[in-house]
Amino acid sequence: MSAANPPSDLLLPVRADLAGLEPYGAPQLRVKACLNVNENPYAPSDEVVEDIAASVREAAGTLNRYPDRDFPQLRQALADYLEVESGVRREPETLWAANGSNEIMVQLLQAFGGPGRTVVSFAPTYSMYHGYARDTNTRWVQGARGEDFELDLQVVQRVMREERPSVVLLASPNNPTGTALPVEVQMKVLDLARTTGPQEDGRVCASLVVIDEAYSEFRREGVPSALELLAGNPHLVVTRTMSKAFGMAGLRLGYMSASREVLDAVMLVRLPYHLSALTQAAALAALRHANELMAQVASLRAERDALVTWLGDQGLRTAPSDANFVLFGTFEDREAVFRGLLERGVLIRVVGPQGWLRVSVGTPEEMELFRNSLLEVIR
Ligand SMILES: Cc1ncc(COP(=O)(O)O)c(C=O)c1O
Structure with missing residues (x-):
């Protein structure tokens, strides 16, 4: 008997809480300036491409075998990279990698969330957090950030004491606002969190x-990384x-760095061999070129700061950004501004509180097109 599509009157048992939902995803359009998903606009150089290709080729010869489940070499390379980037030495055993930090956070919620448990975050923030909660059947509670998108510690205290979350998700720098959490705030949240769990x-x-x-590598001079707080805080995870x-x-x-207790728990839920041999080989090769790949970070930061100044000069508001994007506004009809830019080949993102828009930092040419187009649209 040949397989056929199920008749349309056959009911499939999709989870009730998924019924009618749309899949997550920003538009992927071919336009002159793609400034909507906070990517780095610079493609890897030929030299990096060659090294990645050679490493993947070598790994391809082993594809009859499952990959190394625990990838110690990659964890070592990530530890070395973090030490150079942030000055914090983490042992490879305290590092763990997955297919995007998305997957890391899902693994964390699989291990620490789940039915009967609560995850808390503070909006506006990264919209996927809600998705991780939903997909792991973890109750989702969203507190609010203050007027200037800072965390209000009184609100944080109230929400954490009332809701008793097993996990608190805080982006720093935050998406879509670009704002980083001051280290004192992070320390206060960590102190509070010692007794606010289930x-x-x-x-x-x-x-x-x-x-x-x-977005941590884009932080401004003097803004520390939460990696510095890992020692003495076994309940902290930095992704x-x-x-x-x-x-x-x-x-x-x-990837993430955390205490061994956290990693032990994640080991219980990770899928076997989740990180393919090809991914491991390509990541190791890319990490060998960290200096070159990171060379663009300084110019992207400078481009971001210039963009914030320019937007301010046009009489627009911006959120202080430590990331590679800027939240700006406010517009009575932000959809119209978005559409006007798109007609001129510039794709940005309608996200954040009413009236605000987010633009990623691109190359100088892309930013010039953005600036010229925005002037045409708003004047
Ligand atoms: C705040 C934040 N966290 C995590 C991610 C996910 O990154 P990835 O899964 O590519 O590592 C994003 C992606 O845009 C993000 O904005």
Whole structure:
């Protein structure tokens, strides 16, 4: 009997909470300036491409075998990179990688969230957090950030004490606002989190605090990384990614550093062999070129700061950005501004509170097109 599509009156048992939902995803359009998903606009050089290709070729010869489940070489390379980038030495055993920091956070919620558990974040923030919660059947609670997108510690305290989250997700720098959390705020949240977790078997747990540093390499001079707080805080997880500053969004390589207890728990839920041999080989090759790949970070930061100044000169508001994008506004009809830019070949993102728009920092040519187009649209 040949397989056929199921008749349309056959009901498939899709989870009730997924019914009617649309898949997540920003538009992927071919336009002159793609400034909507905070990518690094610079493609890898020929030299990097050659090295990645040679490494992947070598790994291809082993594809009859499953990849190394624990990838110690890659963890070592990530530890070396982090030490250079942030000055914090982490042991390779305290690092863990997956297919994007998205997957890292899902693994964390699989291990620490789930039915009967709560995850908390503070909006506006990265919209996928809600998705991770939904997909792991973790109750989602969203507190609000203050007027200037800072975390209001009184609000944080109230929400954490009332909701008793097992996980708190905080992006720093935050998406879509670009704002970083001051280290004092991170320390206060960590102190608070020691006793705000679920109460189980008559014992009070801590809340796991995840500081999502996807954009950390773009932080301004003097802004520290939460990696510095890992020592002495076994309930802290710092996530990073090669998708942004590293210019490797297509690779899908995210990672975290945390205490061994956190990693032990994640080991229980990770899928076996989740990181393919090809991904491991390509990531290792890319990390060998960290200096070159990161060379663009300084110019992207300068371009971002110039953009903030320019937007201000046009009488627009901006959120202070430590990332490779800027939230700006406010517009009575932000959709019209978005459409006007798109007609001129500039794709940005309608995201954040009413009236605001987000633009990623591109090459100088892309930014010039953005500036000229915006002037035409708003004048
Ligand atoms: C705040 C934040 N965290 C995490 C991610 C996910 O990054 P990836 O899965 O590519 O590592 C993004 C992507 O845009 C992000 O904005």
